[in-house]
Amino acid sequence: xxxxxxxxxxxxxxxxxxxxxxxxxxxxxxxxxxxxxxxxxxxxxxxxxxxxxxxxxxxxxxxxxxxxxxxxxxxxxxxxxxxxxxxxxxxxxxxxxxxxxxxxxxxxxxxxxxxxxxxxxxxxxxxxxxxxxxxxxxxxxxxxxxxxxxxxxxxxxxxxxxxxxxxxxxxxxxxxxxxxxxxxxxxxxxxxxxxxxxxxxxxxxxxxxxxxxxxxxxxxxxxxxxxxxxxxxxxxxxxxxxxxxxxxxxxxxxxxxxxxxxxxxxxxxxxxxxxxxxxxxxxxxxxxxxxxxxxxxxxxxxxxxxxxxxxxxxxxxxxxxxxxxxxxxxxxxxxxxxxxxxxxxxxxxxxxxxxxxxxxxxxxxxxxxxxxxxxxxxxxxxxxxxxxxxxxxxxxxxxxxxxxxxxxxxxxxxxxxxxxxxxxxxxx
Amino acid sequence: xxxxxxxxxxxxxxxxxxxxxxxxxxxxxxxxxxxxxxxxxxxxxxxxxxxxxxxxxxxxxxxxxxxxxxxxxxxxxxxxxxxxxxxxxxxxxxxxxxxxxxxxxxxxxxxxxxxxxxxxxxxxxxxxxxxxxxxxxxxxxxxxxxxxxxxxxxxxxxxxxxxxxxxxxxxxxxxxxxxxxxxxxxxxxxxxxxxxxxxxxxxxxxxxxxxxxxxxxxxxxxxxxxxxxxxxxxxxxxxxxxxxxxxxxxxxxxxxxxxxxxxxxxxxxxxxxxxxxxxxxxxxxxxxxxxxxxxxxxxxxxxxxxxxxxxxxxxxxxxxxxxxxxxxxxxxxxxxxxxxxxxxxxxxxxxxxxxxxxxxxxxxxxxxxxxxxxxxxxxxxxxxxxxxxxxxxxxxxxxxxxxxxxxxxxxxxxxxxxxxxxxxxxxx
Numbered sequence: 004x005x006x007x008x009x010x011x012x013x014x015x016x017x018x019x020x021x022x023x024x025x026x027x028x029x030x031x032x033x034x035x036x037x038x039x040x041x042x043x044x045x046x047x048x049x050x051x052x053x054x055x056x057x058x059x060x061x062x063x064x065x066x067x068x069x070x071x072x073x074x075x076x077x078x079x080x081x082x083x084x085x086x087x088x089x090x091x092x093x094x095x096x097x098x099x100x101x102x103x104x105x106x107x108x109x110x111x112x113x114x115x116x117x118x119x120x121x122x123x124x125x126x127x128x129x130x131x132x133x134x135x136x137x138x139x140x141x142x143x144x145x146x147x148x149x150x151x152x153x154x155x156x157x158x159x160x161x162x163x164x165x166x167x168x169x170x171x172x173x174x175x176x177x178x179x180x181x182x183x184x185x186x187x188x189x190x191x192x193x194x195x196x197x198x199x200x201x202x203x204x205x206x207x208x209x210x211x212x213x214x215x216x217x218x219x220x221x222x223x224x225x226x227x228x229x230x231x232x233x234x235x236x237x238x239x240x241x242x243x244x245x246x247x248x249x250x251x252x253x254x255x256x257x258x259x260x261x262x263x264x265x266x267x268x269x270x271x272x273x274x275x276x277x278x279x280x281x282x283x284x285x286x287x288x289x290x291x292x293x294x295x296x297x298x299x300x301x302x303x304x305x306x307x308x309x310x311x312x313x314x315x316x317x318x319x320x321x322x323x324x325x326x327x328x329x330x331x332x333x334x335x336x337x338x339x340x341x342x343x344x345x346x347x348x349x350x351x352x353x354x355x356x357x358x359x360x361x362x363x364x365x366x367x368x369x370x371x372x373x374x375x376x377x378x379x380x381x382x383x384x385x386x387x388x389x390x391x392x393x394x395x396x397x398x399x400x401x402x403x404x405x406x407x408x409x410x411x412x413x414x415x416x417x418x419x420x421x422x423x424x425x426x427x428x429x430x431x
Numbered sequence: 432x433x434x435x436x437x438x439x440x441x442x443x444x445x446x447x448x449x450x451x452x453x454x455x456x457x458x459x460x461x462x463x464x465x466x467x468x469x470x471x472x473x474x475x476x477x478x479x480x481x482x483x484x485x486x487x488x489x490x491x492x493x494x495x496x497x498x499x500x501x502x503x504x505x506x507x508x509x510x511x512x513x514x515x516x517x518x519x520x521x522x523x524x525x526x527x528x529x530x531x532x533x534x535x536x537x538x539x540x541x542x543x544x545x546x547x548x549x550x551x552x553x554x555x556x557x558x559x560x561x562x563x564x565x566x567x568x569x570x571x572x573x574x575x576x577x578x579x580x581x582x583x584x585x586x587x588x589x590x591x592x593x594x595x596x597x598x599x600x601x602x603x604x605x606x607x608x609x610x611x612x613x614x615x616x617x618x619x620x621x622x623x624x625x626x627x628x629x630x631x632x633x634x635x636x637x638x639x640x641x642x643x644x645x646x647x648x649x650x651x652x653x654x655x656x657x658x659x660x661x662x663x664x665x666x667x668x669x670x671x672x673x674x675x676x677x678x679x680x681x682x683x684x685x686x687x688x689x690x691x692x693x694x695x696x697x698x699x700x701x702x703x704x705x706x707x708x709x710x711x712x713x714x715x716x717x718x719x720x721x722x723x724x725x726x727x728x729x730x731x732x733x734x735x736x737x738x739x740x741x742x743x744x745x746x747x748x749x750x751x752x753x754x755x756x757x758x759x760x761x762x763x764x765x766x767x768x769x770x771x772x773x774x775x776x777x778x779x780x781x782x783x784x785x786x787x788x789x790x791x792x793x794x795x796x797x798x799x800x801x802x803x804x805x806x807x808x809x810x811x812x813x814x815x816x817x818x819x820x821x822x823x824x825x826x827x828x829x830x831x832x833x834x835x836x837x838x839x840x841x842x843x844x845x846x847x848x849x850x851x852x853x854x855x856x857x858x859x
Contacts, residue, residue: 266743315694316761319750322743333744337768 020227022195024048026398027221027231029203029245030238031056033064033173033387034376036180037095038235041391042398043187043197044098050195050229051184052203052221057177059239063263063343064384065292065300066176068092069168071138072113072281073382074129080408081352082136085382087405088389089167095388096171099179106179107172109295113279114148115140115163116155118327122283123161130163140165152276154331170279170292173384201225205246206234206373215249215360218372222246233398235374239346242354242377249370251362253415254354256378258344260310262317263302265339272331273297284324291325291332299335301325313342347380354378354411355390357397362415374398375411448655450623452476454826455649455659457631457673458666459484461492461601461815462804464608465523466663469819470826471615471625472526478623478657479612480631480649485605487667491691491771492812493720493728494604496520497596499566500541500709501810502557508836509780510564513810516817517595523816524599527607534607535600537723541707542576543568543591544583546755550711551589558591568593580704582759598707598720601812629653633674634662634801643677643788646800650674661826663802667774670782670805677798679790681843682782684806686772688738690745691730693767700759701725712752719753719760727763729753741770775808782806782839783818785825790843802826803839 024047028039031053042049067073070085096108103109117123130140141164148162149155155162184197202224210216220230236242243254268275276293283289292300304317318340325332348354354377357369374397376390389406396402452475456467459481470477495501498513524536531537545551558568569592576590577583583590612625630652638644648658664670671682696703704721711717720728732745746768753760776782782805785797802825804818817834824830 264743267740269738310697310764312695312764312766314761315692315750315763315765316754318765319747319754319761322747323751326744326747333742333747335743336738336740337743337746338740340765340768 020199020225021230022050022199022227023230024050024195025231026233026235027052027229028235028237029053029221030236030241030377031198032059032237032239032383033057033061033177034379034383034390035235035237036177036184037387037391038237038376038394039184039197040098040180041395043184045395048191048193049184050197050199052199052201052223052229053238054200054202056181056198056200057174060343060345060383061173061177063261063303063341064173065263065290065302066107066171066173066384067113067168067279067281067290067292068170068385069113069165069279069281070385071133071140071165072115072168073385074133074136074138075351076132078351079136081382084352084389084406084409085385088386091388091392092169092171095391099183104295105175107175107294108169109171110169111278111293113165113168113281114143114152115165116148116159116280116282116328117161118159118282118284118324120160121286125283125286126161126163139167151278152280154272154275154329155280156328156330159328164278168279171384172294176384199223199229201227203238203245206248208247214247215370218247218370231372233372233374235376235394237376239377240344242346242375249358249360251415252358252412254375254377254411255349255414256346256354257307258309259347259380260306260308260342260344261303262306262314262321262340262342263300264318264321264337265341266299266301266332266335267338268297268299268335272334275299275331275335276329280328282324282328284327287320287324289321289324289328291329298338301332311342311344313340317342345380345383346378348378349414351380352378353380353382353386353390353409355393355406355409356411358410358412377411448627448653449658450478450627450655451658452478452623453659454661454663455480455657456663456665457481457649458664458669458805459626460487460665460667460811461485461489461605462807462811462818463663463665464605464612465815465819466665466804466822467612467625468526468608469823471612473823473827475826476619476621477612478625478627480627480629480651480657481666482628482630484609484626484628485602488771488773488811489601489605491689491731491769492601493691493718493730494535494599494601494812495541495596495707495709495718495720496598496813497541497593497707497709498813499561499568499593500543500596501813502561502564502566503779504560506779507564509810511833512780512817512837513813516814519816519820520597520599523819527611532723533603535603535722536597537599538597539706539721541593541596541709542571542580543593544576544587544708544710544756545589546587546710546712546752548588549714553711553714554589554591567595580706580708582700582703582757583708584756584758587756592706596707599812600722604812627651627657629655631666631673634676636675642675643798646675646798659800661800661802663804663822665804667805668772670774670803677786677788679843680786680840682803682805682839683777683842684774684782685735686737687775687808688734688736688770688772689731690734690742690749690768690770691728692746692749692765693769694727694729694760694763695766696725696727696763700762703727703759703763704757708756710752710756712755715748715752717749717752717756719757726766729760739770739772741768745770773808773811774806776806777842779808780806781808781810781814781818781837783821783834783837784839786838786840805839
């Protein structure tokens with residue numbers, strides 16, 4: 004492990020706590036925590052700035068690591084990133100200690116199931132794209148599917164097995180990272196906590212009149228500041244609201260709300276399932292993720308209705324469609340109903356990387372000290388290891404060129420639009 | 432108001448607090464609180480003994496005061512009690528202060544609605560029984576029904592209006608009673624709180640070897656005792672587990688679980704409803720109770736599956752059937768899902784009154800100092816005023832003979848069984 008490049012200093016000003024660290028991460032969702040962990044693990048000092056870490060989309064997420072099953076038409080560019088992250092997962096989990104149980108990481112398989120014949124055709128068509136991308140998706144007879152999952156309805160129309168799509172428990176994983184960060188801060192003698200439970204209000208620049216000058220820290224809502232050699236903006240939908248972002252930078256984030264259920268399986272029905280079931284029921288997706296603690300997560304709706312509350316219609320739809328695939332769902336105990344917003348982007352791909360100093364700046368002329376990592380939409384949990392790995396590479400100055408196409412300024416003025424560049428990848 | 436018959440004394444023993452009051456009520460659900468309030472209002476000192484008042488069936492209840500609509504075949508005996516209680520409600524609410532809003536009492540009407548033609552026939556048949564009992568139930572055309580309730584589905588099969596079935600908010604009502612009791616205890620100089628947040632373990636008798644001797648108080652789980660001239664057992668399903676009940680007394684209580692939903696109506700859909708809707712959807716009842724605060728209560732399943740948890744199938748059924756009657760339910764925000772047990776009895780009528788000293792004892796030879804008030808099943812909120820009124824009459828020695836048929840010992844050895852005696856009433 005490298006030595007910290009900055010000496011850690013904490014002082015108490017009149018206006019709040021001031022700290023100096025190597026890297027400040029704004030946002031304590033799974034992406035921000037994952038990046039902070041990779042940075043800390045590399046020997047740097049770090050703080051995560053979030054009034055309520057892991058309480059947003061991370062709190063709701065089911066934690067499917069479904070690079071293969073999540074493949075959507077026209078999103079093949081994203082597939083490469085998802086597969087890379089999937090490959091990094093075991094090492095990422097290993098870095099958090101030997102007991103994988105603490106993160107909820109499990110190499111359970113994923114079964115895709117269709118309810119009616121149109122659903123079966125849609126899944127079969129998708130399998131064509133998956134096979135063309137070199138992925139392994141095995142068709143099952145209904146009889147075979149029910150050998151794996153005896154409680155699957157005999158009336159499903161088709162089933163496919165994806166052995167390489169696993170799962171993690173995002174609540175456990177984020178709690179584990181926070182614990183490990185806290186231990187590192189204490190044992191490493193950082194002299195401050197790894198977490199600041201305060202809202203970040205904006206970026207601090209070298210030249211306070213120039214939002215394209217070097218970013219040197221973060222201003223906090225309590226009046227304090229964090230000075231840092233690198234600042235990572237990983238605060239999901241709130242990213243666009245930070246002050247001090249380069250003026251030409253547009254972060255086209257929109258909230259895509261989802262309702263998600265947690266249920267307890269009564270003893271006599273355990274195990275309800277051993278695979279994750281990803282269903283298509285009359286064209287609408289629904290998934291059931293069995294946890295090792297005897298609970299099941301059923302999700303998730305996609306609503307752009309602006310409502311942060313749990314939708315009665317959404318809960319109804321999830322229960323209805325889950326019962327079509329696994330009738331015994333009606334016998335489960337409903338223990339939690341949650342709604343959260345995911346940070347969507349126009350092309351469903353993240354906004355990840357450095358930001359050019361001005362619109363149309365030549366390659367490499369980026370705002371020093373600033374990295375953006377947001378817009379992970381439905382894929383935040385899956386993409387955490389690759390986001391963490393890539394951000395660390397950016398900090399170390401040796402980044403994987405493949406992920407340049409996810410630059411956060413790809414939608415910004417006078418740069419070629421990302422949807423075009425991603426489409427280019429798709430059609431190649 | 433009469434003077435307290437007992438001087439109030441509180442002493443601290445080694446084993447807990449000892450108090451002396453006129454009346455001790457075991458159980459702080461709506462029935463126990465209502466009785467305690469009537470007793471206190473008559474000038475007596477009282478304590479309610481409950482570790483968590485108003486947290487059981489009262490917490491879940493929708494609060495429909497639906498004497499007319501709740502009429503079931505073969506339960507005409509209960510109807511008289513329900514109508515009596517309905518008639519007592521305004522005075523009961525008045526006794527709690529001038530601002531009815533604080534109790535959630537509202538004279539909204541109730542509309543019975545059928546989904547299919549069999550449901551319409553069932554409601555029309557029930558109306559025949561209701562009319563024969565002298566009740567007023569007005570048939571509506573679908574068009575008329577939708578003038579009252581524009582968001583009612585145009586596809587319902589039939590509707591009837593019951594103007595005399597109103598509503599109360601059981602959470603507010605029980606909070607209001609607790610507040611008024613506390614004020615009375617303080618202003619009346621009782622020298623103790625009106626509520627003891629401790630579990631009651633059993634009855635204390637004059638002759639500790641004879642469970643048919645006079646009841647003189649209540650033993651508490653903290654080792655304390657409450658001495659009282661009268662003890663009222665109003666602790667719902669837990670009543671049968673108290674020690675010191677007369678040996679021949681059988682309290683045949685069984686838990687009938689129910690799931691119930693609370694939803695918020697978005698501004699653009701207010702008011703969703705102005706009447707309470709009591710629906711029959713393919714033979715299954717569902718109701719929607721609109722509150723003045725912009726929420727709606729949707730209930731309630733009836734399960735005897737032994738599960739205290741919220742049933743996923745139950746929630747699904749409620750959302751499904753409510754949407755059949757009022758499609759806009761899908762656009763509501765689900766804010767709470769609750770399951771509780773109601774204390775059911777073999778004849779669906781309460782166990783209410785004094786208890787004979789021994790099986791087959793002559794009329795009037797009752798255990799002194801003991802009153803039972805439990806088994807209110809689905810009707811606890813509606814029956815609170817009559818239960819309170821009747822218990823006070825029993826204490827004062829001038830009880831309404833009509834309610835003798837609900838004696839709690841009617842199922843006990845060597846007394847004529849209640850189902851027989853109630854059947855007699857039904858067929859008369």
